[in-house]
Structure formats: structure tokens, C-alpha cells
Amino acid sequence: MSEEYNIVIVGAGPAGLAAATTASKYTNKILIVDENIKPGGQLSKQTHKFFGSKNHYASVRGVNICNILLDGLSKEKVCFRPETSAIGFYKPDTLIIQDKEGLHKIKGNKFIFATGAIENMVSFENNDLPGVYGAGAMQTLMNLYGVKPAEKVLMLGAGNIGLIVSYQLMQAGVEIMGVVEASPFIGGYHVHAAKLRRMGVPILTSHTVKGVYGDGKVEKAIIHKLGGGFEPLHGTEKTIEIDTLCLAVGLTPSVELLHQAGCNIKFIKELSGYVSVHDDMMETNIPGVFVAGDASGVEEASAAMLEGNMAGLKAAYDIEGFNRSVFLNEKEIVEFELKSLRTGPFCERAQAGKKRLMVEER
């Protein structure tokens, strides 16, 4: 037997929770599934304060944003199933989920895939040696489970994740031996980079990791300088003693379920990989199937939440057909917020990507 819901949301991260928040204002029978023990996705690991305006939860720590969103959800309208993986989508309207009891068939009127992204890997010598971690794993260990994950860390990647996780590791008492970045520029916000530099952490641009070495676990890394064509420059090798190499080398959108649902998938470099084509209200080419958050192109949690709001609004409107002016008014507010968020100087790339996506859709 299959269970039926008005809206099925996959992923209880910022986009999924925001979608449920907006949708539950107008409709009920909403299901959120998430493979983790607790809801919140990346938010629950984010101990840093957010930027932007008040409407973007500025000055609120990610973990607290998560709690605000959760507290706002009505238990009568929204059913949350943790430790539940969405393992397959069968056209036109069936999601298969797996929990401790086994497999279940879920039917939905609308689907919102807020499946996020997965961390990238890079190739270097011995990259499978124990002691090579993704930044997300480090954050989970220290911020969710309260475990000090390492003693001496080298960070690869100077985007926002690399910078913020380095700082959080220092707060947890971990020594950061440096941050290396292959491109000639620091990708993340300068305010984060400045914080690290004030603490004496070197950020080496045009550098990368040649390999990690050790007896059964990481004991040292060798880094080297890169030339203008990203070619290694011989004679610039430096050895750094570490026990952990942390990778913060970008994310790839998780679009597998969208692909199974028949959504049009396009490679858009600015959005970090293959993403699902969607319209201005986050609906894909398959009517009733929505995407929100990193799965629609890697951006930040603030954008993910607004995209979730938008998807939740349209899905609920299509089900309930409530007052059109209420709908248009709320749509306009979310559009305005998204626009103001994306006009920031660091959002040019994402904005260009979203533009390309919309154009290619036509």
C-alpha cells in the first residue's frame, strides 16, 4: 500500500524546510524525508552568523535559523521522517523511501526535490589515505557530534566553506597549518579570509596539494606552486606536517532523483555541474516536480531558503488555488528578496548561471 501526500519534500535542509514553511501556510499533508538523524541539513552544522539583510536572517547563526524554521512548522500539517532515504522516483508520481522497516511507496501530488549537493573530490597522490576528509565531514564531527576531528589540518580550497571551516576548526582547538588554493584568488568573502590571517594562518593562492604521505594514515602533505596555466612549478615543493587534509573543493548538485523523474538536466558550469532546468517558480519541465536549493545550482543557504519558499508557494497554490492576489503578493516578495540577495558582488557567477539556465529552458 502506498501513502499519499499533497506535497512530498526530499531533503530537510534550508531549502526543504523553507518550502515546508511556506507550503504549510496554505495546505496540509506535507511530508519531508531526510536521510540524517536530525533535520536542518548543512544549517545544523553552521555555527557562524549569516550575512545580508534582516530578511535573510542576517546575524543569526545557521544552527539557530534551523531551529527557527523547525519551530515554525505545524506538526498537524507537516510530517517529518528522519533517517529515511529517498532511493528512487518512478514516473509519474511515486517516490520510494527506505527506513529501518524497509521500503515504502509514497505518492505525491507535488514533489519538491531539495536534495542539496555532494562534496567534490580531487585527484592527488594517496588521496584515499585515512586522514583525507571532506569539509562537510569535519563540520559534522565537531559541530553536530562534538568530536574534535584532528590536531593539525591543512585545508585545500579557499572558498567560503574552506575559510569558515578552518576558522571553526581553530575554535575547536585544531591547529590550521595553512589554506592552499589552486586559483590565484581567494574565492570566499574577504571578511572570512581576514579573520584567518589575523590568527596567523597563511593562505597560499596558486598552490595545490601534490600528495599526502604516511604509514597507514596521513602524516604529511607536499604542496607546490602552480603557474599561470595551473601547471606545477618544479622546485617549489614544500612539506607540511599534518594529520589531516581537509578538502573544500566545491560541491556538485545532487540531481539523481530529478533525472529519474524525467526532468531536463543541463550542465551549467556557473551552477557547479548538472542541474535541473526550472522556471522562475522553481518548477521543472515536469509539471508538479520542483527543485530548490543547491540541487538547482550551488549557491548559499539564504538563496536555498528563498528558492524553497518559492517552490512551496507555487506547489501549494497549484493544489489549493487560494486567493490569487495573496499568491502574487507573496511571489513578488520572494522574487525581490532573491534579486536583492543575488545582486551582491559575490553572486555574479550564480546569477549568470541562473540566467543561462532560464535562457536555455526557452
Add this chain to the structure above:
Amino acid sequence: MNKKASVVIIGGGINGCALAYELAKKGVKDVMVIEKNFLASGSTGRCGGGFRQQWSTPMNIKFAMESVDIFSRLDEELQYKTEYYQGGYLILAYTPEEIRQFEKNVRLQREMGLDVRLIEPKECLKIVPDLNIDGVLGATYCKSDGHANPFYVTQAYAKKAKEMGVQFLLDTEVIAIDSHNDRITAVQTDKGKIMTDTVVNAAGGHAHLVSSMLGLDIPVKPYRHEILVTEPVNRIFDPMIISFHYHIYMRQELNGGILMGQGDPNEPSSFNVEGSFDFINQVCKKGMKIMPVLENISVVRQWAGLYAVTPDAQPILGPVPPFDNFIHIVGFSGHGFMLAPRVAQHITDYIVDNKLSDEIKNCSIDRFKNMDLDVDVNVV
């Protein structure tokens, strides 16, 4: 594009490619194969890859025995490794009716010279030690049945055919067939027109569509059959295992992955080739009942393909009136892969020497005028 061809074959599956090769081997020049996707992209590439000789009608048995004989020499003839493997077929009986039918089949098959036996459940365990024999009343076993990789067999034929001058137009779709006074004159594709005086319909699940371009209504309907493959594991069993009772077949590929397939006998005809959850759910439960050891093996992929089914589950071969130059190799009802090597030779004899073999005559479309059909009951 070459605007003329002596023979245009519609469909780049196993039947189309095998025929192209046999024609070229007999010296026919200017053969052209038209395929709307890529080679083996239809039913061939989606099939279980088995070849068996254990059928219930004399024609199918003879056909299959002759095909196996070709299969066994194919790697050498085509200079290609097709993963040909004679691991046998073990067909399980769960009811007294099945046993009675199997006794009849085996008698007929043995009369025709096939080395096949009806065996006790205990003997099944010698062949497949992990088999669950609860409820099994017996089984038929033929050691010379087996399987090959359908992609490789298709490529093997196509590669040799290409070397011998056959042209393959991939990603090309037939949109119309021109005729004049009951003779076909040309095939129109989305990439242009090809003048020809012989057209072969080898379009598998889409055969009816192709024939209907000339206003023909051949009794071939597409039915979805689903299949899955597991992660590769150590060798568990050699033969293809079939149960008509459970509507299931399974075999282990040379790389260790286990294929399991079934068709839903109650599903209506359609062109649907989406995988379904109900299939995965049912076939895994059945599979684990027959082979409990499969319990902890992960499924990595599922897909579906079309059986092109005729009223008597036997193919339609040869010309279809009123066109004597519109030749059909269609309606194999789920066993086109295993019969293709021999069928290609019969059809070649007809095209080249105008020789109508007994097999083609038996499979003529005319048989459907007569109500008393010899239905093969050994279909899964």
C-alpha cells in the same frame, strides 16, 4: 547519403545486423541498415541474452538447435568475443501440470536429438547448490543451452558486416515507405530518401508501426518486460534458471552480476519501457525464494524492453502480401536474440535465391487465417 540500396533493413538489433552480415557474406552489395537510435538500443540490448533449445514446438526446437550451433562458432567466425557461455538452462516445475508438460517436451526434444533430461529436485542441487528446492517437483536441464552478451553479438555481426561493405545509418528514422503496384520502391527517412527494391522489417517492438506505413496490420503487439542486474558477486550458479510458474528467469553474467527478469502477464500492450517499482519488489522476492543466497546482494540497475508478441508466440517471417519485396523478421515474442543467427540465413536464402524454406513457410503470416495454431507454451 547513398540514395540507392539493394536491400534496406529497418532496425539495428540482432536480427537486422545478423541479416546484414549474412547478405554481405553471400555477396549482396549495397545493403543498408537503418536504426533510429544506436545498435542494440531496442529489445536486443535490453534482453536477458539467453539461448535455449528447450521449446515445446518442433519448429522452435529445430530453429534453436541450429542457432546454438551457429552461436558456438560465432566468436571464431566474426572474430569477436561475445561472452558466449554454455552454462545450461534449468527449468523448474512447481506443479504436476508442469511436470506433465515437461515430460511431453523432453520426449519431443530428445526425439529431435537434443541432450535434455527431466531431473529430480535433488539432482538440481548438484547443478545449483544454492537452489531452494522447496516446492520444486522436478526440472528439465539442457547443458548446451546458455547465454551470450547481446550487445557484443550485435556488434560482432555489425562490425563484420561493415568490413564487408554494409552501410549503417544510425540515428536515422524511417518516416514512410513508398510503393507502386504492390512493390516497394523507396524508404523515406528523416535524413533523406533511399531507392530500393527490397525492404526488411526487423524493427522489433516497433514492427507493427513500420508495417502500418504501408497500411498493413500485422498481428504483432509490444509488451513491456522488465529486468534488473545486481552488483557483481562470486560465481553462484552456471545455468539460466527459469520458472514459468513464477514468470521469472535469472542468470549470472560472466562479470558476476545477476540478471533477473519477468513480464507481468496481465499488463496491457504498450510502448512503455520505464522500469517499475512493483517489478523490483516482486522479482526480488521471487528471486530470493528460488535462491535465498541472493538476499544480501544489491540491485544496481533496472530497465525494461519490449516483447513483440504474436497470437501464437512464434515469429512472422518472409514477405507479407500484397508486397513480395517487403520481408518481415518480426514477432519473436521474447526469443528473437536466440533465433536470430539461423533466421538470418533462411531470410538470406530467400532474398538471394528466392528459396522459401519450410521454416519460413511455417512462419508465414498466412497461418493466422487458420484458427488452429500451434502455440508454444514455453514462453516466459
